[in-house]
Amino acid sequence: MYHIDLKKPCKAYFIGIGGISMSGFAQLFHEYGFTVYGSDKTESKITKHLSSLGVHIIYGQNASNITKDIDFIVYTAAIHPDNPEYIAAKELGIPMINRAEMVGQVMKNYVNSIAVAGTHGKTTATSMLSHIFLAADKDPTISVGGILDAINGNIRVGHSDNFITEACEYTNSFLKFYPTAGIILNIDADHLDFFKDLEDIRSSFKKFARLIPENGILAINSTTDRLDEITSDLQCKIVTFGIENSADYTAENISFDENMCVSFDLKDKENHTSCHIVLNVPGRHNIENALAVAAIAKFYNIPDDIIAKGLNSFGGTGRRFELKGTFNGVTVIDDYAHHPTEIKATLTTAADYPHKHLWCVFQPHTYSRTIEFLHEFADALSIAENVVLTDIYASREVDTGIVSSLNLKEELAELNKEAYYFPSFKEIEEFLIKKCQPGDLIITMGAGDVVNIGEDLLK
Numbered sequence: 001m002y003h004i005d006l007k008k009p010c011k012a013y014f015i016g017i018g019g020i021s022m023s024g025f026a027q028l029f030h031e032y033g034f035t036v037y038g039s040d041k042t043e044s045k046i047t048k049h050l051s052s053l054g055v056h057i058i059y060g061q062n063a064s065n066i067t068k069d070i071d072f073i074v075y076t077a078a079i080h081p082d083n084p085e086y087i088a089a090k091e092l093g094i095p096m097i098n099r100a101e102m103v104g105q106v107m108k109n110y111v112n113s114i115a116v117a118g119t120h121g122k123t124t125a126t127s128m129l130s131h132i133f134l135a136a137d138k139d140p141t142i143s144v145g146g147i148l149d150a151i152n153g154n155i156r157v158g159h160s161d162n163f164i165t166e167a168c169e170y171t172n173s174f175l176k177f178y179p180t181a182g183i184i185l186n187i188d189a190d191h192l193d194f195f196k197d198l199e200d201i202r203s204s205f206k207k208f209a210r211l212i213p214e215n216g217i218l219a220i221n222s223t224t225d226r227l228d229e230i231t232s233d234l235q236c237k238i239v240t241f242g243i244e245n246s247a248d249y250t251a252e253n254i255s256f257d258e259n260m261c262v263s264f265d266l267k268d269k270e271n272h273t274s275c276h277i278v279l280n281v282p283g284r285h286n287i288e289n290a291l292a293v294a295a296i297a298k299f300y301n302i303p304d305d306i307i308a309k310g311l312n313s314f315g316g317t318g319r320r321f322e323l324k325g326t327f328n329g330v331t332v333i334d335d336y337a338h339h340p341t342e343i344k345a346t347l348t349t350a351a352d353y354p355h356k357h358l359w360c361v362f363q364p365h366t367y368s369r370t371i372e373f374l375h376e377f378a379d380a381l382s383i384a385e386n387v388v389l390t391d392i393y394a395s396r397e398v399d400t401g402i403v404s405s406l407n408l409k410e411e412l413a414e415l416n417k418e419a420y421y422f423p424s425f426k427e428i429e430e431f432l433i434k435k436c437q438p439g440d441l442i443i444t445m446g447a448g449d450v451v452n453i454g455e456d457l458l459k
Contacts, residue, residue: 002072002095004105006032010071014038015061015079015086018047022076022099024143024155025106030055031157039065039085049153063088070094074102077171078396100173103143103165107178110141111161114296115177117208118185118221119201120342121289122166124281125185127317129293130156130164132310136302138162146336147318167208169201170194174208181299182212183292184220184230190339193368193397205230212236219295221288222247237299241291249295251277251287260352262287266294266304275304281316283349319451321346325458329438331355332454338365338447340376346445347383355441360384361428361453363446364392364405371403378411384443386435387412387419388428393448425453432457 014026017038023046030036030053037056040047047057058065066073066088072095079086089096097105107113116126123146131150133140140162144154167174167182170191187205189198206229212218214235222242224230231238240247243254251264252273260282266274277294279286290311297307316322319336326332333353337346343362350358362381364370370377370392381387389405405421412419422428432442432453444454 001101002097002105004072004102004109006106006109009033009035011035011037011069013066013070013073013089014075015073015083016040016076017050017055017057018042018044019076019078019099020046020145020154021103021143022074023047023050024153025074025099025102026050026055027053027153027155028106028141028143028157037065037070061085066092066094068092068094072097074099098176100171100176103173104176104178107163107165110163112181112300113163113165113177113179114181114183115165115167115174115179115208116183116185116292117167117169117174117205118183119169119188119190120339120345121185121285122168123317123336124286124320125183125289125292126164126166128289128311128314129183129296131314132293132297132302132307133162133164135310135313136297136306138300138302140164144317146320149315149317150313169204169208172204172207175204175211177208177211179208179212180216181296182209182216182218183296184209184218184224185289185292186221186341187224187230188339188341189372190369192372193366202226202230209234217296217299219292219299221292239295239299241288241295243287243291247291249291249298251291254284254287256352258354260349266291266307274298275308277308278312279314280312281314282321282353283345285345285349321349324454327457328433328436329440330432330436330457331441332458333441333443334451334454335443335445336447337445338369340373340380343377343380343445344383346443347380350441350443351383353441356437356439357386357441358384359386359388359432359436359440359442361388361390361432361442361444361450363390363444363448363450364408365447366395366397367392367399367403368397370405370408374403374407374411377408378415378417381408381412381419382415382417387417388431389419389421390425390428390446390450390453391423393446393450395448425456428453429456
């Protein structure tokens with residue numbers, strides 16, 4: 001495999017440079033002095049930003065874009081062997097690595113490479129840990145799967161030996177990483193278009209844990225089912241976190257303010273109170289995210305007051321219970337939740353958020369996930385007083401006609417929950433303007449483009 005040395009800049013080419021992760025690493029290489037080129041199908045805010053930095057962007061993916069002077073090429077999982085640029089690179093013998101391999105190669109350049117894994121919460125926990133390292137003046141390089149205000153984007157290029165990144169399990173991407181420290185927030189059934197079942201997913205997380213060297217650390221949720229199966233035979237240090245008292249790091253004296261933001265005392269396994277944590281993000285699920293990153297921060301000898309300061313400074317990332325604004329006295333919040341567990345956590349938080357009536361506008365994400373969790377989706381969505389459904393967001397999949405949002409509407413009806421379905425965003429927006437009253441709360445939810453509904457309403 002091609003080895004990327006950040007101390008030896010050369011010419012790199014990104015096929016699919018406009019993606020949230022690809023664009024971030026394109027910027028990273030550019031800031032390290034690499035000559036960066038890349039292609040994408042259409043212009044976007046992301047590609048415009050890269051162009052403003054001096055990255056060379058080409059629109060349209062043609063064989064002629066690939067030249068002999070390119071030292072290596074990075075491509076996304078969406079790029080197939082019949083892609084003209086992919087074919088041209090193979091013919092010219094240019095080294096090619098996929099996105100996950102590229103991230104792993106970057107991690108090798110840092111002494112401390114921290115990978116945040118888990119079915120849910122990766123972006124939030126990665127952002128929390130980043131805030132702590134920034135508060136500790138550790139000058140980290142950061143890659144996060146969302147927009148983090150503290151770094152004005154999704155990438156920060158530091159000048160230290162500290163690297164923090166999300167570690168996604170989909171297609172076993174994180175098994176190409178080289179972490180010296182890791183977090184496993186949770187292990188749940190998801191991405192069943194790739195994994196066979198939950199046991200297959202657990203096996204993948206077990207392999208991820210084994211990537212951490214003897215002098216490293218794994219922080220893992222104490223409520224993980226059959227925890228010993230994941231941690232047995234690990235050579236690294238293992239710490240557990242969770243609200244349960246049996247964990248190494250727990251929370252006590254938990255309280256919530258009027259916006260459901262949480263405060264608690266951080267306790268260690270000796271039942272010593274390390275510090276008092278005050279979060280500025282809502283939801284009980286964020287207690288475990290905070291405990292996980294606090295455990296890692298303590299491993300790196302970051303003082304308790306700095307941990308508390310860093311966590312307190314975190315106000316959320318884009319599309320994670322993000323307050324978008326108000327129209328006609330109606331509050332609009334957007335959230336990325338697209339798995340039943342995430343939906344349940346988000347709507348539980350929203351139910352306790354100040355409001356008269358709660359409206360959830362849900363966009364199912366991928367046909368395979370929708371049909372696999374149809375009953376679970378209905379159960380989670382039933383927490384909302386009112387449910388509005390969009391069409392399924394296909395993402396990487398093709399509609400075979402097996403499942404639609406109408407099937408989810410029927411499942412909700414079985415639970416005596418009336419749901420509304422409209423085939424277009426415009427119809428949904430007109431419906432909400434007509435139905436919502438001052439004091440109501442709308443939460444747009446899903447991993448696709450459902451966020452546009454709330455933003456259109458605010459216009």
